[in-house]
Amino acid sequence: MGTSVLPGERPDRLEEECAVFGVFAPNDDVARMTCFGLQALQHRGQESAGIAVGDGETILVEKDLGLVTQVFNEASLAALPGRVAVGHVRYSTSGGCTWEGAQPHISAIDEVLIALAHNGTLVNTASLRARIYDAGLQLRSGTDSEAAAKLIGKFTQESHHITEGIRRAMQMIEGAYAMVLASPTTLYAFRDPNGIRPLCLGELPDGRGWVVASESCGLDIVGAAYVRDVRPGEILRIDETGLRSVQGVEPRPYRACIFEYVYFARPDSVLDGQSVYQARRMMGRVLAREAPVQADLVLGVPDSGVPSAMGFAAESGIEYADGIVKNRYVGRTFIEPTQELRQLGIRLKLNPLPSVIGGKRVVVIDDSIVRGNTSRKLVSILRDAGATEVHLRVVSPEVTWPCFYGIDTDTRDQLIAANMTHEEMRDFIGCDSLAFISMEGLRASVPDVQNAGFCDACFTGDYPVSIPSSMARDSFKTKADYARGFDTASALDGLADRAGGSAAHTPAHGRAAAVSPVPSASRS
Known part of the structure; x- marks a missing residue:
């Protein structure tokens, strides 16, 4: 339950980090549609909002701190003509609410701009940033989302195909992500291989185009019919030739966040058909x-x-x-x-x-x-x-x-x-x-519509994605642990990695030896 609205107070509940929205509709006002979609998803993030539009030649972006209705008005929407758009609303932890952290993030691939919006958190951001710096690239913010955008840009330059750039980036990034990306002409959507964060696909009437959103209520508000959820590890590519799907990375056991059903999602939404x-x-x-x-x-x-x-x-x-x-x-x-x-x-x-x-x-x-x-x-x-x-x-x-x-x-x-x-x-x-x-x-x-399971780590301590041991600091210490001088780092020694990476969380005897949260400045 969360009712904190006072500056400096921590909300007394779990808080969603953000929502994404994307649309390809060449004959529609895609900026306005995205604005309405973000308003429907406003419950997932209230600290910043942004829209990026591809007009066939370049990417135009407008973003700022505040609610959707505070960031956008008739004039700002009129200044965003185009055929494809992506949008984002963000909730950040204390200290992470900055203009630089607002999305979509813009990145250049040679002379072509792309815009990326992300819901989720990557757990291997430190290693990704190191690789980006080693490649001679610069990062303006501390967000994992910008790191993902830079990687996609780097691999696209090498392969000359954005889909391939996304696929190669997906092979490197670890954690939870539902992302939408716009080039000047094309919309992309892709989801982590466990499907932790939600992302669904809808179709506009009369074949006018396609919409992706964090929840189906984002489809409803623009008149798009729910088609299905984006599959774990899938990449959707949408342009004037239609919709194409490729498997970016092999899917892993399905682990959609069960707390979406408890609190995060709007009650009128449908997640994975439920x-x-x-x-x-x-x-x-x-x-x-x-x-x-x-x-x-x-x-x-x-x-x-x-x-x-x-x-x-x-x-x-x-x-x-x-x-x-x-x-x-x-x-x-x-x-x-x-x-x-x-x-x-x-x-x-x-x-x-x-x-x-x-x-x-x-x-x-x-x-x-x-x-x-x-x-x-x-x-x-x-x-x-x-x-x-x-x-x-x-x-x-x-x-x-x-x-x-x-x-x-x-x-x-x-x-x-x-x-x-x-x-x-x-x-x-x-x-x-x-x-x-x-x-x-x-x-x-919650009927198990995927014949698999859910991510319930906040209740059970069973984490579906490996948490690097370098993140293991103090976040898993209870008050009693502090009192007795519990050594999280020592407890990590010898632990087998449940998820197949480096040392990660393994619950034992009611305690965990694992991880600290990604610092707030690097949250998406």
Whole structure:
């Protein structure tokens, strides 16, 4: 659950890093279509926005810090004529919100410009940057996305084909990525071999063109029909001759991020053929069976907790009520509040309805608990509004491990479930009871449409892509580890690499010896 909008505060939830959008439609206003697509995907990133357009001769780009509606207007869109476009909205960690980090990234291949937008995080950025510098190339930002663009440019110069440049770059980069790339005439889209980050393909009516987007809601807003998801390791090339698909790298076991279904994706999106809304309702039903409670009302924390709350209510027979109102016009802000406003905390976004919950025992359904501070504040204001009992139910398992694949997470010492027992968490949050859905229950809520699995590393510590041992610093230390002088680097010695690279994370005895997050400045 995330309600932090105050400068300097860490959001009390997992945060998606960004979204991408691409369109090839020679007879349409592709800049305007991209702008609308990015607005539909705005929930995935609110710190910067950008659009790059290919007009047949060159690439034009407009990007800046801020929301889509703050960056673009009629004049700026009119200055971006073309036939192909890619767009990006970004969320970065603290300290990483800079103009240089805004996307799409522009790179030159001889006299030809390309524009690349990326959702995800590469785990081998350090080695990639070293290779780029060895080749005599310069990097302007600290992002892994720019490193990918430079590699594609380098290999395209050598092979004289962008598709081949992308393929050779995909053989080098490791981690999670869903990328779109525009040349002056052509749209490309490609996805990591595990399919960790989402990317889908849509077709415009009457054969007008093709669209790719991080979620299907990005297709819907421009009238494109969902066709399918981009396959793991696949490269799509779209130009005036049509759509062509090649396998850039061999696919690995499918590991789409399961947290997309819990929180990140919009409820009206379809991921890999699965309705996000229906998955969330099923999570609530499963949780009601796993953790029943005697109560008068079921409340959902807006917005992601509402479908699950409806499912919980339907399964339990307890009445569902809209007892928490969300202010949808308060987003991430850089306006410094007064101390008095800062003390209001959660009320900037959420406000309970005393007329609904006064004198009632309530079950509150939320998507996740990361640090616990916001949950604690929510329970407090519900009690102030007259709730006689507050029972907290969470439709994801305990978040106990950091993510390295495009999600902003705290180090383990900041993750409440990695440092406290259930009883200690309940006492800290102040609720009458606390329960999380089981890992088995969450998996059962999302049909396995790929006959494979999901990436659930933030819950289990099972990482599908090797994390280089050079990244192993302090991110996996709990508070207890710090107290006892736990040596992460020493714990790495002798570990077998589960993913087939250099030393990486292997869970053992409830602890992990592995990695630290990519520094915020190098996140995409």
